[in-house]
Amino acid sequence: MPTSSTGITIYGTQIELDTKQIVEIPITTGLNGTTIKLIAHAVVGARPGPVLCIMNTIHGGEWFAMEPLRQVRNALDTSQMAGAVIIAPVVNPAAFALDVRNVPDQVDSPDLNRIFPGPLTSTGDQIVAALTEHLIRNSDALIDFHMGPKGAAFTDALTGSDFPEEVSKRSLELALAFGSPIVRHAPMISGFPGPKSSKPYAAAVLGIPGFGGEVGGAGFGPKLDAVWHRRTVDGIHGVMAAMGILAQAPDHLPTRQLVYRNAHRINPRVGGILRPELTGSEMGIEVEEGQVLGRITSPYTGEVLEELKAPANGLAYYVGREHPVYPGGWAFGLAQIDDDARWVTNEEGAV
Numbered sequence: 211m212p213t214s215s216t217g218i219t220i221y222g223t224q225i226e227l228d229t230k231q232i233v234e235i236p237i238t239t240g241l242n243g244t245t246i247k248l249i250a251h252a253v254v255g256a257r258p259g260p261v262l263c264i265m266n267t268i269h270g271g272e273w274f275a276m277e278p279l280r281q282v283r284n285a286l287d288t289s290q291m292a293g294a295v296i297i298a299p300v301v302n303p304a305a306f307a308l309d310v311r312n313v314p315d316q317v318d319s320p321d322l323n324r325i326f327p328g329p330l331t332s333t334g335d336q337i338v339a340a341l342t343e344h345l346i347r348n349s350d351a352l353i354d355f356h357m358g359p360k361g362a363a364f365t366d367a368l369t370g371s372d373f374p375e376e377v378s379k380r381s382l383e384l385a386l387a388f389g390s391p392i393v394r395h396a397p398m399i400s401g402f403p404g405p406k407s408s409k410p411y412a413a414a415v416l417g418i419p420g421f422g423g424e425v426g427g428a429g430f431g432p433k434l435d436a437v438w439h440r441r442t443v444d445g446i447h448g449v450m451a452a453m454g455i456l457a458q459a460p461d462h463l464p465t466r467q468l469v470y471r472n473a474h475r476i477n478p479r480v481g482g483i484l485r486p487e488l489t490g491s492e493m494g495i496e497v498e499e500g501q502v503l504g505r506i507t508s509p510y511t512g513e514v515l516e517e518l519k520a521p522a523n524g525l526a527y528y529v530g531r532e533h534p535v536y537p538g539g540w541a542f543g544l545a546q547i548d549d550d551a552r553w554v555t556n557e558e559g560a561v
């Protein structure tokens with residue numbers, strides 16, 4: 211829902227045009243007696259226009275977009291904006307406090323990105339219900355940031371080919387405007403992660419387009435941190451421009467972007483130490499079917515327990531660094547280049 215001449219209302223708080231303001235949305239009281247709350251940063255432009263909702267850390271260990279979100283919020287000049295951005299940097303404070311993916315309570319709904327619209331009374335359900343009602347429902351588009359969980363970095367944007375037709379088309383346009391070199395456009399309602407996750411719920415039930423953004427991961431060093439933060443900031447500005455909130459997009463699009471359907475997780479079948487053949491800075495490169503991407507060695511005997519090979523030709527959309535992995539832990543992801551994939555090329559002069 212676009213902002214009006216009187217600004218925007220979040221959880222009963224009226225935020226005037228040309229204003230930045232923090233809104234607190236209390237959720238519940240935890241067993242330790244503290245109030246669990248959502249914090250939303252509203253950046254409301256001087257002129258009415260569409261609203262972009264940005265959420266981060268719905269998986270508590272996936273906090274990496276926090277710094278670029280801080281930079282976006284601080285640097286935006288509301289006098290130059292038509293519309294608003296609502297940024298919720300930590301939507302799962304219960305899991306974030308423990309640096310883990312899910313709420314630790316012994317309940318049916320520990321993973322917040324699988325329980326929309328939050329029908330029960332667990333902490334996670336109540337967070338999701340508040341997020342849906344007070345932030346997502348009142349927006350015109352949604353970006354949901356995730357990242358490589360511990361030890362892995364990602365470069366992709368993910369949206370649904372089975373969203374309602376116009377919503378699907380707009381979602382893909384926005385994902386491309388974000389500038390990700392790899393964009394998955396695949397069934398998300400009938401496929402992964404299903405209708406109870408954030409983007410499919412927003413698209414199918416609320417009619418709001420959106421995509422998941424995954425740029426980088428923790429622990430790859432300050433040079434890559436800076437590159438990935440820059441890409442996230444530019445990407446958000448690109449989406450804001452595509453929505454008309456900003457007048458101009460940065461010159462941030464890669465020369466070509468792969469829109470693909472078929473993804474492969476090349477994660478180990480055994481636990482051990484991941485010894486990668488690809489580095490974080492090589493993320494996004496083309497790999498060939500059969501290419502060894504990494505090996506799993508035993509922490510106990512030193513022997514090689516498993517070779518991780520590319521099952522098809524494609525782009526490596528996530529890459530693990532050397533770290534201990536569980537069976538199924540994050541090692542490599544492949545965006546398959548096949549008849550279901552296509553390249554989108556951008557104008558000469560794009561970086």
Ligand SMILES: [Zn+2]
Nearest residue numbers: 269272356357
């Ligand atoms: Zn996630």
